[in-house]
Amino acid sequence: MLASDGFWFRLKNKNGSKQSDVANMAYVDFSSFYTSGELFRSYPTKPLIDKPVSILFNANLNPAFAGTPSVHMHGGLNDWAIQQMYEAAKPDVACKNKIKRLREWFL
Known part of the structure; x- marks a missing residue:
């Protein structure tokens, strides 16, 4: 992947009838x-408001995260004037906020 022109893809629905x-x-x-x-x-x-952004977090640099099986990110807008609710007890919400591991990419 390092020498490629990027990631090429096509989005499809579950049965492939739409793409x-x-x-x-x-x-x-x-x-x-x-x-x-x-x-x-x-x-x-x-980052720009109309472009994708990736936020990387190196859990190895924070001893509080040693042995933690997963890390989740919760964010808000500017000064939190608009309240953001993070309902961690709901599995579908927690899944959306889970940070993906990148370490395997660099080994």
């Missing part, structure tokens, strides 16, 4: 984050 055109997401090399010593980093470093 999108082929799309492409450019490859972003996250490997420098793994050894950077930074606790958080966003890609791009200056």
